[in-house]
Amino acid sequence: MLKRWKFTCTCPLCSSDVETATSDLNKSRIQGILNELKVEKGRTQDTVAVLIKELEGILKAERLESQAGGFSSILAGMYFQMLDLDKAKQYAARAVREYTHYAGYESEKVEGAKGMVAFLDGVEYFNLD
Known part of the structure; x- marks a missing residue:
């Protein structure tokens, strides 16, 4: 490879x-x-x-720990699709931490992950029953 x-x-x-x-x-x-x-x-x-x-x-x-932020972002989106808002938020916050650690505070990746956290924080729980 x-x-x-x-x-x-x-x-x-x-x-x-x-x-x-x-x-x-x-x-x-x-x-x-x-x-x-x-x-x-x-x-x-x-x-x-x-x-x-x-x-x-x-x-x-x-x-490849420096790539973990990208995977955490993917997992946040996947959990959102699965309607598991708690885990989606957990992985979105993790993406922010990982991107900040490896890419720096001013990285566009950090800003994108923060946007995902803000979006998920604005989502309200809903009942599918």
Whole structure:
């Protein structure tokens, strides 16, 4: 995958075929998890929790924590679609923290995440019964 990005590195991790293959599989799995989370049919709180735990493990293993804000934003939107306003707000607030930590206070990503928090704070609970 690194070669496709035209990135050349000679560190022990990048030059190890086994570790490179494992890393490529992990990065492909991230996309697989995101694709699974998009499928609304059969999506439950339990299946989502398992996928999120797997995603967080991969992000840590691959040292991609700096990308966590983007994933938290995606999860906030997904929980909003699932009508779980509490978890949507939780992940939106988490996105603000993560973007602020990794991108800085003045980042457009921080502003976008704050906008999502403000939007969700304005949403009122409704009863579907």
